[in-house]
Amino acid sequence: MSYKGKGVKTNVNFNTKHLKKGDPLPPYNGKLRLYNMRHCPYAQRINLVLLAKQLDYEVVNINLRDKPEWLTAKSRFAKVPSLEIAEDVCIYESLVIVEYLDEVYPQRPLIPKDPLKKAYDKIIIEAIAPVQSFIFKLMISPESITEDQVVAFHKALKFVDEQLESRGTRFLDGSKPGFVDYMIWPWFERMLTFKEKDDRAAIDGQKYKLLAKYADDMLQDPVVTQYLVPKNIFFQMLDDNKAGKPPNYDILLEPAK
Amino acid sequence: MSSFRVFTPLTQVLELVLPYRNMGSKALKGIKKINFNTKHLKKGDPLPPFNGKLRVYNMRYCPYAQRTILALNAKQLDYEVVNIDLKNKPEWLTAKSYFAKVPSLEIAENVCIYESLVTVEYLDEVYPRRPLLPKDPLKKAFDKIIIEAIGPVHTLFYKLIMNPESLTEDHMTAFHKALTFVEEQLKSRGTKFLDGAEPGYADYMIWPWFERLLAFKEKDDRATIDGQKYKLLTKYINDMLEDPAVSQYLVPNNILFQVMEGYQPGKTPNYDLLLESE
Secondary structure, eight states: OOOOOOOOOOOOOOOOOOBOTTOOOOOOOSSEEEEEOTTOHHHHHHHHHHHHTTOOEEEEEBOTTSOOTTHHHHSTTSOSOEEEEETTEEEESHHHHHHHHHHHOOSSOOSOSSHHHHHHHHHHHHHTHHHHHHHHHHHHOGGGOOHHHHHHHHHHHHHHHHHHHHHOSSBTTBSSOOHHHHHHHHHHHHHHHHTTTOGGGOOOTTTSHHHHHHHHHHHTOHHHHHHOOOHHHHHHHHHHHHTTOOOOGGGGTSOOO | OHHHHHHSOHHHHHHHHHHHHHTGGGGBOOSOOOOOOOOOBOTTOOOOOOOSSEEEEEOTTOHHHHHHHHHHHHTTBOEEEEEBOTTSOOTTHHHHSTTSOSOEEEEETTEEEESHHHHHHHHHHHOOSSOOSOSSHHHHHHHHHHHHHTHHHHHHHHHHHHOGGGOOHHHHHHHHHHHHHHHHHHHHHOSSBTTBSSOOHHHHHHHHHHHHHHHHTTTOGGGOOOTTTOHHHHHHHHHHHTOHHHHTTOOOHHHHHHHHHTTSTTOOOOTTHHHHTO
16 A cells, blocks of 8 residues: 655645644545644654655644543554554654655655664664753753753763764765754754753853754754744743743744734 | 774775675574573673674663564574673773663674664664564554553563552553553454564564563562453463573573562672573
8 A cells, every 4th residue: 555645845834723622633635644743842853854855744733731532543642743644544653653754755765774874873863862851851840950961961962973073974864964863853953942041951062063063054954944933932931831831832823922 | 992983984884894794694593502691791801802793782681682682583693692790881881882781782893783672673684584574664663663652561660670669550550551552453463473473573672571571470460461351462472482582581580580689779680690500
């Protein structure tokens, strides 16, 4: 069975209302559909890949605090991202979705063909786990960050910096971003924004020379730029978290303040 | 030695690796038995010289490292095991495993791959005999989904060993949800094992935790897999126990319990118990 979508770039609307309990399931219309949350870094991975491959798809945003009743039919563990590749045929877990897409849609291949290079891309993705925890804590409970977590965070940054050095290319996967670049990007994007509020998130350009330049190069990538969230929106979300307010998922829908 | 791996471009490293890939048949085992029960090396112990064989930096009781061992066993590859004392790591470990973790698979001298699933996916691609991963992209995706879905089973086991009092109602609910998912997958696939008539990727990657639950139900009935509630899963576990890749690596329950007791606060695990009993 072939689930190939059209290879045409369209202006995908990411900023739709986050559906919640009581909201009906939008009828399936044959397009690749991503069950998403606009600010989720894991779901962002899928958007980056779909945009890189210029695939036609639609986004159904989900209110993760008040999930619609039909979500478990589309994502067994009620998590985002979930990719509906045919009606009621869904794949979840962000890396699993990306590997599936890269195999089924060969345009702009992202994953290296060589087994050793592929292995090292995956090693880097696993290696940034301390960066993911660190960013998560910065958003939710910055006071609870421990010394060990800071050390692990820096060890991970050092590893990526060393990989950039040994590969000798502009991006980890070559002259254009590839699999590992897009998979780790969501957290680097958040670090670049958060450093203005908490300097523990800063990538020290003296300590990590290549990494700092790399992050800036990624920021200009045409795929990355399509999904960026304005800084003021991010800061608003951080402030809401600090004030103990529930997340305002639809903040991007509201008229610019 | 770490500088070699870090500063040499991957393209140069590949020139060393390619000959090994083309000599895949050389790595196939005859009837030689692998010695898993070697001394766990610690600080001060010298690095065993590399001798051209695939080498796994291992810890005899680590469920993650067991995944690499199971894949190597299933593919009947020739390899050697270098066991590591994880509480007192040898100085050379970071040169073989950047984050000083096991498993790490040395595929050529100083060329190492780590993260258990990454080692197995690499092996499956480079050694095509007895393919473990499904070829079909959707089947492959669902194998990987199952592997991720048993996260709560890992957590339950970890807490049973380290801190059983910290197990909450939520942990138990998540654990049972994961078991239900595997049961449903067995039902919908309708085969003896998740990957068909023989175990495959999903089967071997989740096995280490089911093996430990089987042992630990004697110690804590929260580890029990109810045969009435999970009919297919119960039969499946018994079938996996008899698989040759699995059975050659099993550890007697009493040994497993003794080692795991060493993880409690204030104690040190005795990794070399299987050496002593030979």
